[in-house]
Amino acid sequence: MSTSVSPLAPKHYPAMPAIDGVRIATAEAGIKYKGRTDVLLFVFDRPAEVAGVFTRSKCPSAPVDFCRQNLVHGKARAVVVNSGNANAFTGKRGREATEKTAAAASAAVGCASNEVFLASTGVIGEPLDAGKFSHLLDGMARDAKADRWLEAAKAIMTTDTYPKVATETVLLAGVPVTINGIAKGAGMIAPDMATMLSFVVTDAPIAASVLQALLDKAVGATFNSVTVDSDTSTSDTLMLFSTGTAATRGAPAIADVDDRRLDDFARALGRVLHSLALQVVRDGEGARKMIEVQVTGAATSVSAKRIALSIANSPLVKTAVAGEDANWGRVVMAVGKAGEPADRDLLSIWFGDIRVAHGGERDPAYSELDTSACMKNEDIAIRVDLGIGDGTATVWTCDLTKEYVAINGDYRS
Amino acid sequence: MSTSVSPLAPKHYPAMPAIDGVRIATAEAGIKYKGRTDVLLFVFDRPAEVAGVFTRSKCPSAPVDFCRQNLVHGKARAVVVNSGNANAFTGKRGREATEKTAAAASAAVGCASNEVFLASTGVIGEPLDAGKFSHLLDGMARDAKADRWLEAAKAIMTTDTYPKVATETVLLAGVPVTINGIAKGAGMIAPDMATMLSFVVTDAPIAASVLQALLDKAVGATFNSVTVDSDTSTSDTLMLFSTGTAATRGAPAIADVDDRRLDDFARALGRVLHSLALQVVRDGEGARKMIEVQVTGAATSVSAKRIALSIANSPLVKTAVAGEDANWGRVVMAVGKAGEPADRDLLSIWFGDIRVAHGGERDPAYSELDTSACMKNEDIAIRVDLGIGDGTATVWTCDLTKEYVAINGDYRS
Known part of the structure; x- marks a missing residue:
């Protein structure tokens, strides 16, 4: 693994504002790495709207299968991400690991299993022992705090040499709304140690179907326009969540993708994804330019x-x-x-x-x-x-x- | 450029038998390299049947355009190959260089310009000065000898660390016929210094249309099944010539691709192309395995x-x-x-x-x-x-x- 930070790393990080309705916890489970965090939990205190795009690989990881299945429900209460093991090409045991993790998360957060989303990144083909971190989720859910975005980005790193975060605040019908995102990835998209994962959260009250349409549109010129080595991961995952909490400050609920009040938001989402995607390229394995x-x-x-x-x-x-x-x-x-x-x-x-x-x-x-x-x-x-x-x-x-x-x-x- | 021979190089070279009807000359023109040959001339004393397959690049070199044009006539009297300059992306001056070379070759050999075939390999985008070698062709045509196959392979090398030759002798309706081939290429298919070129000659009396069908079929499992770096050259050229001189020893003229007497020949052609293609891979730039x-x-x-x-x-x-x-x-x-x-x-x-x-x-x-x-x-x-x-x-x-x-x-x- 890399020991020195890419010369192309950002010179400074933006201050990541808290977003009402989402809390974050990280932990050291020792899945593979020592002396660093390797588990991330997002808790949505009320069901968040959710959208996602995933790898086109014909051999996707168990968490990708799991997320695709849950996405049809359109609601999220928890996201669990681990680094150090991709839980890919792990067969029946891989599915068992996702079920065990989801059960522990749903118990910790108090939600249905189909409101849990999962991602794993790290080595392919090694069985993932969910027991290494499932017992931690209960405490993590209790301790989760709103202002831990940089810690979140650090916990999901593999061969990344720096954490990747981006934020934008724009007006939605005159009300400020925020979009925060994190990403990891260094070989785009290296399957073993550098799967691309990204999680983006907003407080704008936007319906899941609209989030999905926005994400499908925005991904083309951002994450689908970067490449490090032409290799496509089994695990690529990009998810967008809305807590909708800006509604308490007067933001309108948006249920129609053609609503013109979305225009500034859509552009800001594009900027967040563009920033994260370019941070992935700039951390490309061995990159100097x-x-x-x-x-x-x-x-x-x-x-x-x-x-x-x-x-x-x-x-x-x-x-x-x-x-x-x-x-x-x-x-x-x-x-x-x-x-x-x-x-x-x-x-x-x-x-x-x-x-x-x-x-x-x-x-x-x-x-x-x-x-x-x-x-x-x-x-x-x-x-x-x-x-x-x-x-x-x-x-x-x-x-x-x-x-x-x-x-x-x-x-x- | 590489200075040491690939560890995957052949441990010995086959003796390359002479083929009646084709003579070979090489020369040092100093196009780019010093102290080595860089021009190759094949002379067919009587018109040879000819077939070819070329790069699928949308930006082919001037010699590829030139060969495609002449191939419709189906007869060859001369082939001129230079290394050190690919004459690719050289525009109008590139076409002028092919015309000048072909004119010199047709004068030297005493044939029509459309019986000349050309290939160039080396740097892209630099104008090729045909004057550096066109004056040599007259003397080369006079001095050409039948037994210079290894010298031919050496004259067309660029980043290759060893010359590539292969030969097979099989029976055609009971008469021994020979297939000799040479190739160059080290980055499959690196456009600057390692374009893939291959020239194969037989004395079997086979019509151009049949040669073309045999070549189209054989290339799939051989040259089109090897890759070094997924990069496709502007200049890839594989040509097959028949002098037909085995007819004097009783070999039958073959004008139908479904003629079963061709079966052994077709398999032998496959082995020659397979050997040459694998020699290219084994000389892949930086290859150790x-x-x-x-x-x-x-x-x-x-x-x-x-x-x-x-x-x-x-x-x-x-x-x-x-x-x-x-x-x-x-x-x-x-x-x-x-x-x-x-x-x-x-x-x-x-x-x-x-x-x-x-x-x-x-x-x-x-x-x-x-x-x-x-x-x-x-x-x-x-x-x-x-x-x-x-x-x-x-x-x-x-x-x-x-x-x-x-x-x-x-x-x-």
Whole structure:
């Protein structure tokens, strides 16, 4: 595991305001790690509205199966997250572990088992012993406090080198409402030690179906636009909860996704998810540089995103950035291999503000010196214009360094 | 560039027999490299039948465009290959370079320009100065000899650490015919310094249309089943030529792909391509281990191949093998992310002969010690049985090491 904090870590953390109706507790259960917290409990004192999106993996973890099942009820009273073990590919014993954890949580909080949501992150294939932490939930539920967001983010870390939090406060029909989020993830999405998990809570009184629609829309340009290594976890989980407590301060109940009073809220939710997603990329395993890949002029936006991800997932593009090499030939390669409409002779490529290729060949004004200087930056912007349509997309990734190989090749042996 | 030969290199090279009707010359043109050959000329003294398959990239190199155009004529008199510059993304100047080279070759050999085939490999985006080698072709055509196959393979190397050759001799209706092949490639398919090129010549009198059908069929289980880094070159080229000279020894002319007399030849062609493709993988940039990924029990063979490639292209699987870690959790992840039909509870996974996972969880007989011992081998076999159908596929890749990052992150800077 990493011992030093990513050079791309945030320089400071926002103050995370308390949100009425949700309390937080963390504990050291020693599931795998020693000397740090590894269990997180969210308690909603009254049933919260809930929405979620999960991994598209055909081999999802037991907690993902469990959450999907409970999500149809649309109400949450408790969330239990453990780090150190993903409870994935654990078969019948995995299901038993989720049931045992949910039973303990429902007893601790005083709710139905289908109002409990679970997530686990850590090693795959090792049976998860829920007995290591289920007995702690009772005390945690009693001691949970509203102002523990940073502690919450710390308890769910695996190979992360820093906790990830974000917050926004906006007006909903003139009433301030807050959105707090936490996330973990360092290999996007490494299955063993770096599953992506994120939990977001608001006090805005918004119905579950509307939360789900907002989340489905917001995830495309945020968590679904970041990649560290193209590997998709068995456990990816993003959940959004509403305590609705801003209603006591006059916020209106929103039950229609087309309600225009939601516009500012939706944008703020987008900013929270965007911040968390970029924090995940900036903590990418071994990352030394963040890369923004912007594709414009594609046939469609779907096509633009496929091309952007082809560039962002290319080992050769990522190693070139690691080597501070403005190797736009590899960008051409990645455009070409995406299989999307593209015409070599209409392609333009920029590194930062410098156009390096244009009209099917190297830009006549290309300067190796200027471009090399640009590649020394911590944040690298690659832009490709295809010149054939209006489709655009932006995705984010990080460079591929020897440390990535070391982290993923050495840690278990 | 690499200075030491891959530990996975062949321990010896086959003797490459001469093939009547084709002569070979190589030369030092100093296109980029110093003190080594970098131009290859094949001369067919009578028009050879020709077939080819090329990169699927939407941004192909100028020589690929040129070859596709000439292939419709189905006859070859000369092939010119240069290393050091890929003549890709070079626009109008790239087309001019192919025309200049083809004109020089047709003058040297005494043939039409549409009987010339070209390939270039090396850096992308730099204009190729055909003048550096076009004046050499005349002398090369005069001096070309039949017994220079290994020299041919050496002249087209870029980041390759060893030349790649293969040969088979089989009976065609009782008459011995020979198939000789050469290949280059080290990052499959790295666009800058390791484009995959392969040229195969036989004396069997087989019509171009039949050669094309044989090649289309054979490429699926050979060159299209290997991957080093999932990156597809702008320049991938595989060509098959027939001099037809075995006819003088009584071999029958074959004009029908369903002619059963072709069966042994088709199998031998498959072995040549398989050998060359595996030599490319074994020279994968930074490779220390070769990985064979076999998928059985998939819904269909197309599905099996997608799953096999998902495993073979996963940076997390490849780094685990580099670290000699039997991390089957990452194999589960790669199966899950392929998006193909899969049922966690029916999945079985083997490393070598050791079944590590079965029925949705770790194999009860799993031994970390035995499995770790198996991971110390140079050749690693990963097998996944999905338990839902009859689809099978096998693909080959190599591990992902810090040297891969060094080769691709450091070489241009």
